Amino acid sequence: MDAAGAIGVLAPFVGGTYYGRLVAGVQAAARAAGRRTIAIQTLDAAADLTVNGGNPAFEAPVAWDHIGGFIAFADAVDRDYLLALERAGKPVVLVGHSVAGLDRPSVLADNSAGMRAAVTHLIREHGCRRLAFTGYLAASDIRERFETYAEVLREHGLQPDVFLPAVNNVESGITWTARDFLRDGRPDALVAATDRNAIGAQRVLAESGLSCPGDYQLTGFDNVDQASFVRPELASIAQPLDAMSRLAVDLLLRGGAGIHRLPTRFVPRTSCGCTAFATRLPDLAVADPRERLLRRLAGVVPVGSDADALLAATLAADAFDAAASGDPTGVVTAADELYALLAAAPTQETLRVICRAVQEYAPADGPAARAVQDVVLFLGRSYHRVQLGDQLHLRSLISVNYTLGMALLHRRDADPRDASWLSMTPATAGSIALRAPSGELVRTEGWRRFPGATIPAGPTTVEAFPPAELVAAAEPGETVFVVRAKVGDSDRGWLALVDTVEHRVEDGRELVNQCASLLTVALDLRDQEAQLLRAAHSDRLTGLPNRSSFTASLEAAVGRPAALLFLDLDGFKLVNDTLGHHAGDRLLVCVAERLGQCLRAGDVAARFGGDEFLVLLDEVGPGPVLDDLVTRIRSAICTPYRLGDRTAQVGVSIGWADCATGTSAEQLLQDADTAMYRAKAFRPAA
Numbered sequence: 001m002d003a004a005g006a007i008g009v010l011a012p013f014v015g016g017t018y019y020g021r022l023v024a025g026v027q028a029a030a031r032a033a034g035r036r037t038i039a040i041q042t043l044d045a046a047a048d049l050t051v052n053g054g055n056p057a058f059e060a061p062v063a064w065d066h067i068g069g070f071i072a073f074a075d076a077v078d079r080d081y082l083l084a085l086e087r088a089g090k091p092v093v094l095v096g097h098s099v100a101g102l103d104r105p106s107v108l109a110d111n112s113a114g115m116r117a118a119v120t121h122l123i124r125e126h127g128c129r130r131l132a133f134t135g136y137l138a139a140s141d142i143r144e145r146f147e148t149y150a151e152v153l154r155e156h157g158l159q160p161d162v163f164l165p166a167v168n169n170v171e172s173g174i175t176w177t178a179r180d181f182l183r184d185g186r187p188d189a190l191v192a193a194t195d196r197n198a199i200g201a202q203r204v205l206a207e208s209g210l211s212c213p214g215d216y217q218l219t220g221f222d223n224v225d226q227a228s229f230v231r232p233e234l235a236s237i238a239q240p241l242d243a244m245s246r247l248a249v250d251l252l253l254r255g256g257a258g259i260h261r262l263p264t265r266f267v268p269r270t271s272c273g274c275t276a277f278a279t280r281l282p283d284l285a286v287a288d289p290r291e292r293l294l295r296r297l298a299g300v301v302p303v304g305s306d307a308d309a310l311l312a313a314t315l316a317a318d319a320f321d322a323a324a325s326g327d328p329t330g331v332v333t334a335a336d337e338l339y340a341l342l343a344a345a346p347t348q349e350t351l352r353v354i355c356r357a358v359q360e361y362a363p364a365d366g367p368a369a370r371a372v373q374d375v376v377l378f379l380g381r382s383y384h385r386v387q388l389g390d391q392l393h394l395r396s397l398i399s400v401n402y403t404l405g406m407a408l409l410h411r412r413d414a415d416p417r418d419a420s421w422l423s424m425t426p427a428t429a430g431s432i433a434l435r436a437p438s439g440e441l442v443r444t445e446g447w448r449r450f451p452g453a454t455i456p457a458g459p460t461t462v463e464a465f466p467p468a469e470l471v472a473a474a475e476p477g478e479t480v481f482v483v484r485a486k487v488g489d490s491d492r493g494w495l496a497l498v499d500t501v502e503h504r505v506e507d508g509r510e511l512v513n514q515c516a517s518l519l520t521v522a523l524d525l526r527d528q529e530a531q532l533l534r535a536a537h538s539d540r541l542t543g544l545p546n547r548s549s550f551t552a553s554l555e556a557a558v559g560r561p562a563a564l565l566f567l568d569l570d571g572f573k574l575v576n577d578t579l580g581h582h583a584g585d586r587l588l589v590c591v592a593e594r595l596g597q598c599l600r601a602g603d604v605a606a607r608f609g610g611d612e613f614l615v616l617l618d619e620v621g622p623g624p625v626l627d628d629l630v631t632r633i634r635s636a637i638c639t640p641y642r643l644g645d646r647t648a649q650v651g652v653s654i655g656w657a658d659c660a661t662g663t664s665a666e667q668l669l670q671d672a673d674t675a676m677y678r679a680k681a682f683r684p685a686a
Contacts, residue, residue, distance in 0.1 A: 005068025006036040006471065006480070007249065008090075010076040012047075012055065014039040014481050015510025017224050018241070019073060020503030022095060025245025026071055027479045027501055033253055036471060037479045038063050039501075042076045044486040045516035056080070062482055062494070064088060064463045066471050069252045071095055071245075074141065091255070093248045097140055098259060105251045106259045107244045111141055111221075114237035114264030115148040118219045119191060121266060123156050126217060126273040128188035132181065134164040134201055135193025136173055142193045145221060149191050161187045164201075169193070171200030178208035187216060189272075195220035195227050195236050202230075202271075218271040228269070228348040235272035238265045242302050265299070267349060281356045289361050290317045296357035300341060300350045307344035312337040316375075320362040323371035335375045339382050351383045390504055397505070400425055401514055408522040416522035419447040419455075422497055425511055429473040430497040431455050432485075432519065433465045441465065441493055448473055466496035474498045483516040485523075492520045539607040541585055542592035550606035550614055554665040562659035563620045565630065566672035568680065569611040569637070570651035583643045587650070594636040598629070614672075621660060630654055653680035 007030045013019045027037045042058040056078045070085060074096035082102060085092050098106040122128040133149050135142045150160045162184055166173035174197060181187070190205075192198035198220030202212055212218045212232055220227060223238035240262045247260060268274040268282065286292040294313040301309045315337045319330035338358070342350050355376045362368040403424050407414040414421040422430035431446035441462060446455025446469065455469045466482060474480050478498050485492040495516040502510040537549035545553070554564065569591065576584040588611065595605040595613060602618035615633065620626050633654065640649040655675025662668040 006030075006038045006063075006066050007252065008063060008067035008070040009037060009039040010042055010070055010072040010081075011039060012041070012043045012073070012075045013510065014041045014479075014483065014512060015502040016506055017503060018222065020501050020505075020510065021241045022073060022245050023479065024501040024503055025242040026249055027477075028242075029246045029249035031476050033249065035253075036474050038067055038466075038471065039479050039481050041481070041483040041513065044484050045495075045513055045520060046487050059084075060462045060484070061088070062462055063466060063471075063480075064090065066464075066466075066468065069093075071248045071252060073097075075139075091252060093252045093256075095244055095248045103257070105256050107248045107251070108141075108259060108261050109239040109244065109264050110261040111144040111264065112148040114221065114239075114266055115145045115191075116152050117264075117266035118221075118235070118237055118272075119149050119152040120156075121268060122189045122191075122217060122219065122272060123152075123158070125268075126189075128217060129158060130161045130185070130187040131158070131189045131191055132161045132164060132187040133191045133193070134166050134174065134176070134197055136166045136169050136197075139169065142169070145193050164190075166193070166197050166200075170196040171203070173197055174200035174204055176204070178205050178210060181205060181210075186210075189217040189219070192218065192220045195222045195224045195234060198234055198236075198271075199226065199230055202234075212271050213273045213275065217273045220271075223267055223349075225347070227267075232270035233277070235269040235274065236267050238267055240264070240302060242305065281353065281360065290314075293317055293357055293361045296353060296360070297338075297341060300345055300353050302345050305344045307341050308337075309341065312341050316358055317361060320358070320368040320371055324362070324367035328371055331371045331374060335378045338375065338379060342379060342383060346383065346386050348383075351379060355379060393504060396426075397502075397511060400511065404515070404518055408518050409525065412522075412526075416519050416526070417444050419444060422447050422515065423449065425497075425499070425515065427497040427499040427511075427515075428475070428478065429455065429470055430495070431466050431470045432493065432495055433460055433462075434485075434493040434523075435491060443467065446470055462494070465494055470496055470498065481512040483512055485516045485520045487517055487520040487524075490520055490524050492523050495519055539592075542589055542607050544592050544595075544613075545604060545606040547606065547608055547614075550604065550608075550616070551665055553604050553616055554614075554659075554668060557616060557618070557659045558662050558665060558668065560659055561619050561621050563617040563622075563626050564657045564659055564662075564668050564672045565615040565617065565633070566608070566655045566657075566669070566676040567613040567615065567633070567637070568653045568676055570653055570680070572611040572650050575648045575650065579643060579646055579648060583646065583648065586643050587641055587648060590641050591637055591650075594639075595633065598633045598636050614669075616659075622658060626656070630656070653677075655679050 007026065009023055009026050011019045011023060014023055023039050030037045040062045042055045058077055058081065069091040071093050079099055082092055082099060092104050094104050094106040096108065122131060131153060133146055135146055137143050137146060153160055164176045164180055167175055190201060192201055198218055202218060210216060220234050220236040223236040227234040227236045243262050269277050281296060284292050284295055286295060294310060297313050298309040301307050315334040319334035322330050338354055342354060358372055358375055362372045407421060407424065408416055417434065419430045419432050428450060429448040431443060433441040433443045436442050441460050443457050443460045445457040448455060452473055453469045455467055466480060471480055477500060479501055480496060480498055482494060482496045485495050497512055499512065537545055539546045575587055599605055604616045606614045608614045617629055634652055637652045640647050653676050655672050657668045657671035657675065659668060
């Protein structure tokens with residue numbers, strides 16, 4: 001990768017509990033290397049995660065002018081896009097997947113190790129002999145998990161039980177029923193390819209009266225946040241997401257190669273039958289208490305983290321030993337170091353393991369019991385402060401979404417084309433590129449919260465978007481996010497904003513995605529309103545203003561220098577009777593077009609109804625100018641018309657009224673109508 005240029009991230013979503021953590025890891029590693037991060041979402045705004053194997057619809061070379069190299073997450077882009085990057089000279093590192101036939105460095109979680117540990121645990125610790133499997137095998141990582149599941153069973157002299165296919169990797173992917181699960185008798189356990197598949201499966205089986213872990217045991221994969229909060233707590237396999245991101249950045253910057261697998265870790269919980277997991281830790285065949293404490297604490301530290309389990313274990317053991325002798329001075333330092341471990345992976349599971357580990361080292365009935373109690377209380381309160389912060393953060397996101405919805409969709413006091421509505425969000429800068437009817441992209445003027453270079457409006461290309469001024473606005477710790485403003489068939493262009501990574505919401509529900517969705521819907525609503533308004537004031541056939549719309553213009557002209565013309569076509573009925581109504585309609589459209597060609601700026605023409613038209617001539621009174629305009633209009637209308645393979649000709653009777661002497665629009669219409677009939681009466685017979 002070149003010495004300049006940002007690191008680009010290609011992801012189905014640019015936030016959420018899974019992809020958000022990966023993006024956050026890339027951002028942290030890029031920042032340490034002095035690089036900015038541009039995260040590009042390859043799914044449309046408001047999309048559901050339904051693609052697997054790469055989104056073939058994503059072909060846009062977004063931000064290629066600013067990016068020196070890319071990190072592509074699983075399910076982001078397909079093989080063709082990766083080949084296009086190669087032709088453009090952009091190095092790529094793959095995360096979470098590899099592509100057959102493409103020699104690209106790849107960083108993968110070791111699916112086999114984690115799945116092997118889970119299946120082995122079910123067999124050896126809980127005596128399971130019939131293990132079913134559910135998952136979406138079209139995804140390469142899911143196939144790898146399934147193959148390992150089957151391999152471990154065969155190693156233990158067992159055969160794979162019923163396979164229950166999922167249609168995607170989330171809860172909605174579980175379309176099978178409890179009857180499918182029980183078709184060959186009840187399995188002892190169900191191995192799910194993902195946590196969200198597992199949660200969906202547990203719901204389906206619960207609706208049929210099957211309880212977990214009483215009737216069957218259950219494991220998932222990914223160790224998402226919900227795993228420790230659902231009931232029963234879901235046994236899962238934790239992936240080293242931070243370490244995967246950090247390694248990917250390192251490979252991109254130094255030009256590494258090959259496939260790199262990082263270890264996964266099985267996390268037993270109630271759903272796999274470990275009903276006592278919350279009160280005690282798994283047995284360790286380690287006699288030395290200090291070594292056992294170190295092993296326990298090392299198990300909670302994410303791969304690649306800067307947290308030091310050895311230091312924390314040493315300080316904690318020293319502090320508790322000293323406290324047992326009456327010296328509590330080291331407890332505060334030990335508590336701070338243990339909190340550093342918790343902060344590296346702030347989950348309920350981490351808190352449980354740390355607290356149980358220190359209680360195991362210094363039992364509640366021992367001389368250091370008070371010191372242990374103080375540390376456990378400190379860690380518990382610290383964790384709950386983090387949880388409270390998360391709750392307040394999520395509450396603020398709800399408030400922001402409500403405020404945006406009211407401003408853009410309900411009150412509509414914010415112009416969606418003006419990026420300043422992003423000031424209602426936590427973002428610090430934003431830019432919008434809208435697709436013109438010609439297909440070209442045009443930036444509106446950008447917005448930024450803090451002083452800095454203006455983010456200019458003007459034409460752009462997808463390669464140059466977001467503008468360099470927006471990229472430069474990203475401060476350390478911030479990421480530039482780019483999302484297509486497309487919902488369904490409505491493709492409005494692109495939204496880019498600068499913000500921190502959001503990983504505390506579901507994938508695809510992060511704020512930048514919501515903003516792109518609201519932008520698209522708000523623009524659609526305004527276009528629909530404009531179309532309805534035009535329809536309400538226009539004649540459907542000719543596109544001219546209709547009678548009600550024209551009347552408003554006429555009322556404004558009463559008492560001013562202007563002339564009202566009332567036109568009635570002569571011979572139109574004959575065209576309808578001989579050539580048909582379709583030809584008659586076409587002739588009316590042609591008449592409207594010719595009228596438009598005769599008018600000056602400020603003049604207005606309208607269809608009054610049937611074959612009658614109105615014209616309001618601005619700044620015109622009785623005299624030669626009016627006579628010339630009437631003659632021009634009559635000549636244009638009376639010129640023959642080509643209607644398909646036939647020719648037709650009509651005449652026109654024109655009456656007029658002087659607006660300057662009129663008293664009302666109704667009176668002027670009546671006067672012009674009367675004058676038109678006088679003109680028709682004196683028109684020579686054809």
